[in-house]
Amino acid sequence: MDSDIEMEMESDNDGEFDDDYDYYNTGEDCDVERLDPKRADPEYFEYECLTVEDIEKLLNELVEKLNTILQITPSLAKVLLLEHQWNNAAVVEKYRQDANALLVSARIKPPTTAVETASTSAAAAAQLRLSSSSGYRTSSSASTSSLTTAASGNPQQQQQSQPQRRMCPVCASTQPNDKFYSLACGHSFCKDCWTIYFETQIFQGISIQIGCMAQQCNVRVPEDLVLTLVTRPVMRDKYQQFAFKDYVKSHPQLRFCPGPNCQIIVQSSEICAKRAICKVCHTGFCFKCGMDYHAPTDCQIIRKWLTKCADDSETANYISAHTKDCPKCHICIEKNGGCNHMQCFNCKHDFCWMCLGDWKTHGSEYYECSRYKDNPNIANESVHVQAREALKKYLHYYERWENHSKSLKLEQQTIDRLRQRINTKVMNGSGTWIDWQYLFNAAALLAKCRYTLQYTYPYAYYMEPGSRKNLFEYQQAQLEAEIENLSWKIERAETTDRAVLENQMDIAEKRRTTLLKDFFPVIVKT
Amino acid sequence: MANMAVSRIKREFKEVMRSEEIVQCSIKIELVNDSWTELRGEIAGPPDTPYEGGKFVLEIKVPETYPFNPPKVRFITRIWHPNISSVTGAICLDILKDNWAAAMTLRTVLLSLQALLAAAEPDDPQDAVVAYQFKDKHDLFVLTARHWTNAYAGGPTTFPDCDSKIQRLKDMGIDEHDARAVLSKENWNLEKATECLFS
Numbered sequence: 001m002d003s004d005i006e007m008e009m010e011s012d013n014d015g016e017f018d019d020d021y022d023y024y025n026t027g028e029d030c031d032v033e034r035l036d037p038k039r040a041d042p043e044y045f046e047y048e049c050l051t052v053e054d055i056e057k058l059l060n061e062l063v064e065k066l067n068t069i070l071q072i073t074p075s076l077a078k079v080l081l082l083e084h085q086w087n088n089a090a091v092v093e094k095y096r097q098d099a100n101a102l103l104v105s106a107r108i109k110p111p112t113t114a115v116e117t118a119s120t121s122a123a124a125a126a127q128l129r130l131s132s133s134s135g136y137r138t139s140s141s142a143s144t145s146s147l148t149t150a151a152s153g154n155p156q157q158q159q160q161s162q163p164q165r166r167m168c169p170v171c172a173s174t175q176p177n178d179k180f181y182s183l184a185c186g187h188s189f190c191k192d193c194w195t196i197y198f199e200t201q202i203f204q205g206i207s208i209q210i211g212c213m214a215q216q217c218n219v220r221v222p223e224d225l226v227l228t229l230v231t232r233p234v235m236r237d238k239y240q241q242f243a244f245k246d247y248v249k250s251h252p253q254l255r256f257c258p259g260p261n262c263q264i265i266v267q268s269s270e271i272c273a274k275r276a277i278c279k280v281c282h283t284g285f286c287f288k289c290g291m292d293y294h295a296p297t298d299c300q301i302i303r304k305w306l307t308k309c310a311d312d313s314e315t316a317n318y319i320s321a322h323t324k325d326c327p328k329c330h331i332c333i334e335k336n337g338g339c340n341h342m343q344c345f346n347c348k349h350d351f352c353w354m355c356l357g358d359w360k361t362h363g364s365e366y367y368e369c370s371r372y373k374d375n376p377n378i379a380n381e382s383v384h385v386q387a388r389e390a391l392k393k394y395l396h397y398y399e400r401w402e403n404h405s406k407s408l409k410l411e412q413q414t415i416d417r418l419r420q421r422i423n424t425k426v427m428n429g430s431g432t433w434i435d436w437q438y439l440f441n442a443a444a445l446l447a448k449c450r451y452t453l454q455y456t457y458p459y460a461y462y463m464e465p466g467s468r469k470n471l472f473e474y475q476q477a478q479l480e481a482e483i484e485n486l487s488w489k490i491e492r493a494e495t496t497d498r499a500v501l502e503n504q505m506d507i508a509e510k511r512r513t514t515l516l517k518d519f520f521p522v523i524v525k526t
Numbered sequence: 527m528a529n530m531a532v533s534r535i536k537r538e539f540k541e542v543m544r545s546e547e548i549v550q551c552s553i554k555i556e557l558v559n560d561s562w563t564e565l566r567g568e569i570a571g572p573p574d575t576p577y578e579g580g581k582f583v584l585e586i587k588v589p590e591t592y593p594f595n596p597p598k599v600r601f602i603t604r605i606w607h608p609n610i611s612s613v614t615g616a617i618c619l620d621i622l623k624d625n626w627a628a629a630m631t632l633r634t635v636l637l638s639l640q641a642l643l644a645a646a647e648p649d650d651p652q653d654a655v656v657a658y659q660f661k662d663k664h665d666l667f668v669l670t671a672r673h674w675t676n677a678y679a680g681g682p683t684t685f686p687d688c689d690s691k692i693q694r695l696k697d698m699g700i701d702e703h704d705a706r707a708v709l710s711k712e713n714w715n716l717e718k719a720t721e722c723l724f725s
Contacts, residue, residue: 170593170628171530172537187629196530197628200594213594213628215621341650343624 042516043295047268047287049279052244055254055265059247062086070095075224078247080106082208086251103184107211107220110185168193170213181229183221187214195229202226202235207242209348258290259283273299295452296520297459303330305458309398327356397461404454407487408447414491415443421493438498442490445505449483449512459519475515482508531592535562538632545633553636555586563588567599567636571679572644576671577605580679584639585615586632596626599635604703606667606674606710608648608657613707617642618652655711663713670710677706691716695723 050058059078066077069092083106084090094102103109167174168190175190182188189197193213198221201210210221223243230236248254252271257264259281266276268287275293277284285292289299297305303325325332328349333342335353342353350359422436456476463469486508489496539555547553554568567584571577582605587598599622601615609618621630621638651657659667673688675681688706691714695705700723712718 170534172534189629193628197594200591215627215630215634216625217627341618 042513042520043275045268045272045274045276045287046270047266047276049257049264049276050267052263052265055248055267056244058267059086059251062088066091073222073224075222076108079108079208079220079222082247082250086253107218108184108222110217110219170197181225183212183219183225185212185214185217185219187212187217187219189213191229194225195231198226198230198239199232199235202230202239202242205242207239208246255287255290257281257283258285293451294455294458296516297455297462300330301462302455302458305461308394309401324353324356327351327358394461397457401454401457404450404457408450408454411443411447411450411487415440418443418490418493438502439490439493442486442493442501442505445509446483446486446490449479449486449508452512452516453479453483456515472515472519475511475518479508479511479515482511531588531590532562534593535565535588535632539565541631542633542636547633547637552640553633555632555636565632566602567632569636569640569643571675571681572640575644576668577607577643577675577679578681579683580675580681582643582679584636586635593628593630596622596630597632597635598622599639604674604678606656606671607643608646608651608653608660609642611653612656612674612710613653616652618647618650659710659713666713670714674706674710688714691719695719698723 059081060074062081063074063077066072066081066088067074069088070077072080080091080095080102081088084094091102100109104111164177165174166177166180168180170189170193173190179191180188181191181194197213198210201207207226208220208223210226211217212219212221226239227236230239245256248256248265253267253269255266255276257266257278257280259278262278262281262283264278264280266278266287268276271288273286273288273295275284275295276287286294286299286302289303291299291302291306294302324335326344326347326349328351329344329347331344331346333344335342341350341359343350351357352359418439422433422439425431425436426433453476456472456479460469460473460476463472482504486501486504489501489504493501539557542548542553542555545553552570552572556566556568558564558566565586565588567586569582569584571580571582581603583602585598585600585602589595589598599617601610601617604612604615606612610616617639619638619642621627621635646660648657648660656667659670669685669688672681672683673685676683676685688709691709692702692705694716695709696702698720700708704723705719708719708722709716712722
């Protein structure tokens with residue numbers, strides 16, 4: 001940067017930020033800032049880093065609390081809490097309103113009581129509510145007759161078949177009655193089949209979503225039955241791990257640290273797109289989406305942007321051509337066959353592959369989507385021109401995004417050089433190590449500002465044109481100018497006066513905070 | 527595990543063999559190899575449908591984890607149906623995917639497929655082209671489905687008009703099956719089909 005311009009800017013800024021300058025240097029005892037950090041710092045975020053044990057304890061406490069209120073088994077309480085985002089009050093309220101409806105909606109009970117399994121299982125279902133974990137076992141002899149008829153030709157059937165034996169409809173072998181287990185729905189299968197079934201499901205990564213084996217029955221298998229029957233330690237561990245993951249994911253106030261092999265779970269009562277830093281692996285990430293922190297851009301937009309930017313490989317092309325994100329949980333789905341009626345593997349949301357609309361509201365509107373598929377280039381004429389314009393726009397933002405990303409890396413080298421330079425200075429007796437510390441602070445602040453600046457580009461890219469965008473881009477330009485100014489001064493630290501440099505730091509940080517205050521979507525203006 | 531799959535399949539095989547449906551010749555099942563991992567099913571087109579009189583052959587692959595995972599089923603006989611791919615024979619049926627339950631059997635699968643032929647689900651289509659025709663030009667759909675049944679599944683009704691159009695395209699050097707597929711897609715409009723093939 002030319003030094004003349006630089007001087008000009010400096011004086012400009014001095015004029016404009018006189019108040020701020022004084023505010024920062026004299027306002028040590030300004031208690032507004034201390035009392036309400038939320039107002040002073042748009043990125044202020046309260047959170048805790050917890051270990052798996054902490055979280056287990058926390059979840060168990062919630063489960064226990066519900067147990068004592070409703071007098072139900074822990075396993076049932078877990079299912080109910082999972083279905084209600086771990087909101088104890090909501091579960092209790094729904095339970096008091098209509099316990100039956102609650103159990104049906106949580107898939108503990110079948111929607112209508114099965115006709116064939118008359119008195120015993122109905123009683124068992126009632127028992128289930130009153131916390132009997134032994135409710136899964138059917139010792140009934142009432143329903144055997146309908147099942148044994150089909151077994152007449154079974155080679156494995158013993159000649160001396162006793163009245164207490166019956167055939168399992170899954171493995172087709174005849175076994176004593178006490179080997180059979182059933183859920184609230186009354187569908188009864190032998191112990192071995194349940195066990196193998198559970199293991200197959202666990203192997204596929206399904207844990208708390210395991211359902212009954214009967215046709216058209218979606219009653220959920222509670223944790224305690226699975227853990228009673230699955231005895232192989234490997235499978236038990238897997239089940240518990242998957243279940244724990246599902247519990248954490250269903251809890252809105254918890255998020256796994258995305259750091260590699262990091263076991264930490266971050267908890268915050270404020271569910272927003274702010275930066276959490278793991279205290280163990282020091283990974284910084286957005287609390288809401290778990291990706292790299294991305295203020296002022298919001299989670300959806302940064303996701304879109306990053307996918308777009310991954311364009312340097314064929315992967316991105318493939319992903320955009322063959323996959324779509326689940327409209328509910330945003331997991332990436334590849335369609336490898338089948339019809340347009342999709343069910344998300346992760347969250348079980350039903351949607352249309354073509355338009356991503358909810359399938360329930362979809363029905364006969366399907367054909368809109370079919371037309372879209374058959375004839376995607378309506379108004380083909382201008383498409384080329386539009387595409388070219390779009391590309392130009394994209395490249396404008398991408399180049400800047402990429403440039404700042406590179407600068408961030410280069411400035412890491414600057415810091416290393418800075419350290420060497422300070423070392424030499426200290427050795428030569430010009431100042432002590434402490435005297436030069438402010439340079440590191442400056443470099444850290446520079447990195448912080450540049451990081452935010454980098455993430456303003458995706459935000460601007462997806463903004464609708466208008467006065468708000470103009471304002472944003474104005475502020476962005478101001479921030480960029482101050483950052484380059486700061487960078488220039490840090491690189492020439494020897495010839496720059498310390499006060500001037502610190503002034504520049506304040507200005508840059510102030511610009512950054514102003515921009516975030518105005519545009520960072522999670523800020524609640526008080 | 528595989529052992530259970532085999533014993534289950536053996537029992538189901540017998541169940542199908544003894545069932546009423548086999549007496550009525552509406553479903554059939556036979557082995558492809560000795561290891562019981564692949565079977566061939568056959569279902570008769572249900573009466574009062576465009577598939578009446580046809581015999582539809584199915585490929586049934588039994589996974590190791592059967593019956594805890596569904597069998598893999600597809601149509602070998604080509605068929606014109608909204609829920610079945612006219613190209614690959616892939617089937618869109620919930621019980622063959624997420625709604626499979628270990629208590630279901632080959633017999634229930636075959637009967638469900640037969641029921642699917644009788645009651646298509648055009649709102650949940652596998653083949654968008656067929657589904658479109660089913661809803662928008664139902665008469666043409668019935669004609670096309672009946673013609674395909676005749677051409678591939680031994681159905682009784684012949685359609686000289688269709689055959690002559692296919693012959694016209696064959697004369698231009700087009701494969702018979704391709705010609706039929708394109709004409710069916712283009713609602714038997716020879717001009718459009720030709721345009722589609724040569725553009």
